[in-house]
Amino acid sequence: xxxxxxxxxxxxxxxxxxxxxxxxxxxxxxxxxxxxxxxxxxxxxxxxxxxxxxxxxxxxxxxxxxxxxxxxxxxxxxxxxxxxxxxxxxxxxxxxxxxxxxxxxxxxxxxxxxxxxxxxxxxxxxxxxxxxxxxxxxxxxx
Amino acid sequence: xxxxxxxxxxxxxxxxxxxxxxxxxxxxxxxxxxxxxxxxxxxxxxxxxxxxxxxxxxxxxxxxxxxxxxxxxxxxxxxxxxxxxxxxxxxxxxxxxxxxxxxxxxxxxxxxxxxxx
Numbered sequence: 605x606x607x608x609x610x611x612x613x614x615x616x617x618x619x620x621x622x623x624x625x626x627x628x629x630x631x632x633x634x635x636x637x638x639x640x641x642x643x644x645x646x647x648x649x650x651x652x653x654x655x656x657x658x659x660x661x662x663x664x665x666x667x668x669x670x671x672x673x674x675x676x677x678x679x680x681x682x683x684x685x686x687x688x689x690x691x692x693x694x695x696x697x698x699x700x701x702x703x704x705x706x707x708x709x710x711x712x713x714x715x716x717x718x719x720x721x722x723x724x725x726x727x728x729x730x731x732x733x734x735x736x737x738x739x740x741x742x743x744x745x746x
Numbered sequence: 747x748x749x750x751x752x753x754x755x756x757x758x759x760x761x762x763x764x765x766x767x768x769x770x771x772x773x774x775x776x777x778x779x780x781x782x783x784x785x786x787x788x789x790x791x792x793x794x795x796x797x798x799x800x801x802x803x804x805x806x807x808x809x810x811x812x813x814x815x816x817x818x819x820x821x822x823x824x825x826x827x828x829x830x831x832x833x834x835x836x837x838x839x840x841x842x843x844x845x846x847x848x849x850x851x852x853x854x855x856x857x858x859x860x861x862x863x
Contacts, residue, residue, distance in 0.1 A: 622775055644836065651805070655807060655808055710812075710815055710816070716807070719844065
């Protein structure tokens with residue numbers, strides 16, 4: 605499969621502190637709006653980006669200011685790819701407790717991963733589990 | 747009545763109606779503050795019949811859902827009642843995917859919710 609023709613991309617390295625992803629978020633949402641992506645796609649990408657950033661900053665790097673989060677975003681006419689990598693030990697996404705199971709309802713982990721998988725078309729982790737690739741195809745409109 | 751930064755709190759009969767001030771509930775520090783204020787309603791002020799009105803809310807993250815789950819637990823422990831209303835379709839989708847639409851009693855609007863207490 606050929607590489608999509610990217611019309612926009614940005615790369616950021618951000619500190620592991622709450623709210624550090626604000627600029628990346630604004631840039632991505634601004635580009636989606638500028639290129640007239642539908643509201644539901646923008647909501648989906650916003651949600652997945654937010655969850656992945658929180659996972660990387662809080663759970664991956666443990667809010668350790670000595671560690672950074674690398675964010676790489678690419679957009680073509682009909683595809684958005686976002687890669688977020690932290691410096692943590694990683695985790696096994698297949699072993700995250702099921703948040704819909706009443707026994708795990710109060711567990712803070714799991715719900716974010718579930719939402720990312722539901723709202724995005726592709727969510728893949730590297731083998732170590734400290735880098736996630738998020739992909740969303742643009743909803744076709746008449 | 748206590749002062750709230752993230753919430754507007756009013757009383758309708760014996761029900762406390764709580765409206766969120768933030769359109770986007772995602773900033774971690776704001777979510778922590780929101781959680782403290784929701785807990786305060788039940789644990790400090792003794793309000794156990796709560797209606798959460800989401801009409802202003804356009805976005806919320808899983809961390810905010812965690813605060814709602816904690817609130818539900820506190821309300822149940824106080825033998826109270828918690829209802830939610832005015833949830834926009836995309837936010838409702840978040841509740842449905844995580845099956846929290848089964849945990850919470852979600853009504854279309856404030857009138858329907860108040861009538862169901």
